[in-house]
Amino acid sequence: MAFFENLGFKSHPFAHTNADEEPHLADYYIPPPFFDAVTGDSKNPNATVVLAPRGGGKTAQRRMVEAWALSNKVLAVTYDRFEFGVGQNLKDIGLPYHLRNIIVRILITYLASLADSPDLIRQLDKSKKLTLSFFIHSYLGDMNGEKFQEVMRSIKSIPQRVRDYWSKNIGLLEPLINILLKSYGLDQIDLPDLKQEEKKLSSSYKHQLEIILEIIKMHGLHSIYILIDKLDESEKTGTSPERTYLLIQPIVRDLELLGLNGYGFKIFIWDKILDYFRADARPDRISQHSISWSRENLQKVLSARLSTFSDGKIVKFAQLLEKKPSYDVDLAICLFANHSPRNVIRICEKIMAVQAEMNSSSKFITESGVDRGILLFCEEITNELYGEEVCRDLKRAGRELFTINYLASSIFKTSHENTSRNKVTNWQNCGLVSQLGTVSVAGVRRPLNFYYVSDPAMIRLIHEVVPLEEFFKDRWVECPHCYTDNLMDINLIPDGNEPKCFSCNRNLF
Structure with missing residues (x-):
């Protein structure tokens, strides 16, 4: 920490390469030109596919859509965790798998976010309260506090204060359903009635989504955004574009689902799947945007990050150098990053690590620190990408x-x-x-x-x-x-x- 303070920073500006781990992302996020097109109209949302290479800013953009949703009366539901049963393969994954997971996450996001205002549910009419109780019994009935908190952690759109509230008010082994029904004044449902209602509900997951939207709109919200991310990071997809596409295929092929009134499906996905998507789905019916970063825009990203972590004192990496070289070091960093914001962070982290190793009390970055740091990055990234x-x-x-x-x-x-x-x-x-x-x-x-x-x-x-x-x-x-x-x-x-x-x-x- 002292090393970064000596350089003029409050903390390490390049500690994280994963946007989900960055607490101050909003302070230095540089939106792409099409950001407003992705968020769209909260009262009349549409489906959007955002394509980018790995490290190209998909998760950062998803997080900014989550932040936008808070001030635009949208319930943003993150869906970026995909779990598989024993022996379950990607070819076994159909639309019901995704829709059940999505409904679970909608319910948890909705119910968790109302922790400060439980009376909003108590004010629902008897019919809506009964319907909500059926949903809780059907989808959350076998969940305990530990599983609830685990799912909450995976839904990045839930604010930290809400997570803290539930972690204090529910035991790890305590049945979730008891707490929810008590907190929101909902009735227990007898098993025969529950089985009958579950049979009725299971006929159409899409209809269930419409019913849930009706309830949520009664609290002044306009719509529900389903933010799908990290498809290429699951245990079954790994580094394969084809397997990544197989996982999302049931959703992108269902135009009825993607056009569901009041729902905005926003899919942030690896651009390597594009050929499979074009050949198999209907890209002409779904809005698409590709995140691409010019060297100039990467320099803006770097400058904004440096400024945030130094209270505006440092806006160029060159300000950290002991001696100014003949080339523009900020430009060089962004050139070697090769259109990737993540690589900008990785290069700068390598430079600082090299400098700290050479002299941990240094107040400057030396020219040799820059050279060695960039070279270490180049060796690391090329071996990762090409072998x-x-x-x-x-x-x-x-x-x-x-x-x-x-x-x-x-x-x-x-x-x-x-x-x-x-x-x-x-x-x-x-x-x-x-x-x-x-x-x-x-x-x-x-x-x-x-x-x-x-x-x-x-x-x-x-x-x-x-x-x-x-x-x-x-x-x-x-x-x-x-x-x-x-x-x-x-x-x-x-x-x-x-x-x-x-x-x-x-x-x-």
Whole structure:
């Protein structure tokens, strides 16, 4: 803690990479241009799918929708925890699985939030109170205090003061139903009547959602938003886009559900599922938005975070440096972050960890701290994304621009080009390498495909022995047309060929 205070911060500004763990997120959140389109009209909500890469800000946006809901008469219900029974597979997951879980979370969010105003339920007419009692018996009847608190923790839209209230007023092993019925003046229901009502209710979960909305609207709320997140983090989905899509498929294919009056389904999901979504569902009927971060917007994110944790005294990372380098360090951090707010945090955390290790009483960040911290991040992120073998092969290649001919003859030295071609195909498939048109090479009759390593972290790793200041002098070219950062040594381009932007493929000069 003393290290960060020496630098001018109240606490560690880069301690968390998970938006759910950030208590001050609202103070430095930079909304995307379409944020208002995602929240929509609280009186007439619609379904929305928000796509982004991992670390692209999906959960941060979900949290801001939760905050927006509090002041717009919306009951926001977070659904980001997916539990499976023994032997249950994703193919076994149907719409009833999701709707039952959603109804449980709606009831808990609604009932928990009324802890300060129990009379609002007591004021309901007899019919509505009986219906609510049936719902509590059917969905929460077998839940004890421990399970209730566990579910409450997973519903991020429930305020902390409400969680604290219930943790004090219900024992871990105490049946939840007894506390709820007593707190809200609701009647116990006899078992035969309950079974009969459950049979009636089970005929349509969607109808149940409509009934619940009617009750909630009586307390002045306009609508219910179901905020679905972290689909790719469950035990069954892992790193697979296909399995992630299978989990959400029953919901996104049901247009009747997504168009349910008074409900806004907001699905925050990994962008790798897009091909499955387009092929299988009806994306033309569901509003879609993609979160993308330019380097300039990442710099705003970094500046806002620094300012929040320093009471406005620090707005640029460069202010922390002992000596100003020839390159813009804030710009460099956001470039290596490669369009990811999470990576901005990870890079800065690595830099500070390196500096603290070198000198824990330092009041500045040294140039070597920046260089080593960025290099550590680059090594970590590339191994995570592409694997050690791919990273090792590209480091052997020793350059960010190459032809298959060059790899076969000068690097891997195989008699047949197919070995190198297969490697390049693999690099392309994992999104690490892009084809940059063709080039003419002296002594070769036909043009050769020209390839570019498009991840800045991998390019830095290829040239890890080159000091960072020198690295930028040699190979940082911003496209004058699309403003994309191109990290490439143009001296590697064969004579007679124009340097082209890897993004728009237009000439860089």
